[in-house]
Amino acid sequence: MENPQDYLTPAEVAKILREIVEKGREKGEEETFEIRAALEHSEKISRIDEKRAKKLIEELLKFERITPLHAFKIIELMPRDEAELRPIFAKERFELTTEDLKAILGVIDKYRE
Secondary structure (H helix, E strand, C coil), rough: CCCCCCCCHHHHHHHHHHHHHHHHHHHHCCCCCHHHHHHHHHHCCCCHHHHHHHHHHHHHHHHHHHCCCHHHHHHHHCCCCCHHHHHHHHCCCCCCHHHHHHHHHHHHHHCCC
């Protein structure tokens, strides 16, 4: 079974990469292109801070059909409407009702920055 600790939000990834860069600078090292590119990317796609993301994940996991993978994908994308939310569940063997999608979007909207 999936565990929420198996995944990282973009904000968590950015925090980890910033720590790596800072430790490297303390040692007199420069960050590599790969680290710099990953940090820039994670900061760019981070749509919600780490604390709010954790609270949103907790709320999303209360929905019967939402797995940790779905929750983290929702955090990554922060969909604004059903058309943006529905693809997250496209590979599943179930289909969420319009009411379910609206309820999920309502929770997401509470945490939108």
